[in-house]
Structures are given as C-alpha cells and as structure tokens.
Amino acid sequence: MSDTAxxxxxxxxxxxxxxxxxxxxxxxxxxAEELGATAISPATGALLSLLARVAGSTHVVxxxxxxxxxxxxxxxxxxxxxxxxxxxxxxxxxxxxxxxxADAHIGPGRTRLINGAPTDVLTRLAxxxxxxVFVDGAPLSYPLFVTEAIRILRPGGLVVVxxxxxxGTIADREADDPRTLAAREAASIxxxxxxxxxxxIPVGTxxxxxxxx
Ligand SMILES: C[S@@+](CC[C@H](N)C(=O)[O-])C[C@H]1O[C@@H](n2cnc3c(N)ncnc32)[C@H](O)[C@@H]1O
Numbered sequence: 001m002s003d004t005a006x007x008x009x010x011x012x013x014x015x016x017x018x019x020x021x022x023x024x025x026x027x028x029x030x031x032a033e034e035l036g037a038t039a040i041s042p043a044t045g046a047l048l049s050l051l052a053r054v055a056g057s058t059h060v061v062x063x064x065x066x067x068x069x070x071x072x073x074x075x076x077x078x079x080x081x082x083x084x085x086x087x088x089x090x091x092x093x094x095x096x097x098x099x100x101x102a103d104a105h106i107g108p109g110r111t112r113l114i115n116g117a118p119t120d121v122l123t124r125l126a127x128x129x130x131x132x133v134f135v136d137g138a139p140l141s142y143p144l145f146v147t148e149a150i151r152i153l154r155p156g157g158l159v160v161v162x163x164x165x166x167x168g169t170i171a172d173r174e175a176d177d178p179r180t181l182a183a184r185e186a187a188s189i190x191x192x193x194x195x196x197x198x199x200x201i202p203v204g205t206x207x208x209x210x211x212x213x
Contacts, residue, residue, distance in 0.1 A: 015043040015203060024104035028069045031096045037066035040136065040162055044204035045073030048134065048160065051209065052077030055158045057131035062086040063118045063145050064137035066093055068100030074134060075106055085112040087121045122148040129154060136162040139179045142186035150193060153212045161186060165206035
C-alpha cells in the first residue's frame, strides 16, 4: 500500500471509530446482519444526519429502508415535525424497520413506510416537494432512482446516493459489470444536470451528494 493509500485508510478508520452509536442503532445493526440488509456505516450515518439538518429537511424520501439504520440517522437530523417516507420491496425488512423505529421511540407519525417496488412508488410522488432524497436500493436501478430523485426534489434540496463507488469498482476503467455501469450512469445523470451542484464524499463506500438549484 502506498503512503497516501495508507493515510486514507487510517483516516477512514478514524472517521468510523469516532462515531458512537446508541442502543437502538446497535440493535438495528444486529437485525440488519440477520436479514442481510447491509446498513450504511456509522460515519455515513453521521454525515447523513448533518446533511439532513443543514438542508432543513422536513420531508425526506429514502429508497431502500433495510431495517432502518439509515432511517434513524436521517431522523436524527430532521426536526420533530419531519416525516421520513421510506420505500422497500421486502416486507420482512419493513417489519424489522418498524421495530427499529419503535426501539428508538420514533413516533408513528414521523415515518411513512411504503412497501412496494420503488420504481412504481417513486413515480407517484409529487414533483419538487422533498428536501432530501437518499438512494440506497437495488444498485441496477440507480439511474432510474436518481432521475426520479431529481424530479421530486424541491429547489435547494439534496440528493444523496449511497455506495456511489459500486463497492469500489467505479474507479476501475476495466470494470464493465452491470452494477458498475449503473453506478456510472447514475453519476453521469447527476453530472450532466446543470441544476445540480455535486460532490463525491469518500465516506463508507462513497456518497455522491448534489444540491439542486
Ligand atoms: C443496502 S439495503 C438498505 C440499507 C438501509 N438504507 C440502511 O442503511 O439501513 C438495500 C435495501 O434495498 C431493498 N431493495 C431490494 N430490491 C430493491 C429494489 N428493486 N428497489 C429498491 N430497493 C430494493 C432491499 O430490500 C434492502 O432492504
């Protein structure tokens, strides 16, 4: 490993270790492991909370609930009257997410869990309404998710894409598997939209965030 790569690895280790999660998050991570719903890393969660707070996010959409780890982090950055709409096709994941939100004493009015295919559900959400859209669902659908996220974001809102690196393969010029191609296409959709101000943030497996003008 080069000195630069070693420094980046140790910085990333530090960023993750610096975040202390509470009981509800620790329990949720155990549920995520049992169900195989890979959750965002602690440092990714802390950054999501920060972005939700900075964007004044009252109305948030999440694509890919999992068992609710990212949902808890998003809610932590939202005001008390904020509502998280979170979509997942797996009923078992939503059952687990309900437990996660109950454990964390999140009132039922603060979450709207929509069990269904995000590709169908998203098209029913109104244009220019949401403050923040977090994309963490099926990687092959990222281009469609990002297109819909941009449509439903209000001006000034944020789209945040998790695992934007496709588990690190995006930087490999030789990689042309469907997941990498989908991640590249999603990144291009964001890069080519003049209304968006994007940045890649090297936390977890990479976040791609963009603010809409
Ligand atoms: C990586 S996990 C989400 C983890 C969650 N965001 C967290 O950090 O706690 C991906 C989720 O996407 C869901 N999923 C599967 N197929 C999907 C699809 N076609 N569209 C959207 N989500 C899908 C899975 O059921 C799973 O719960």
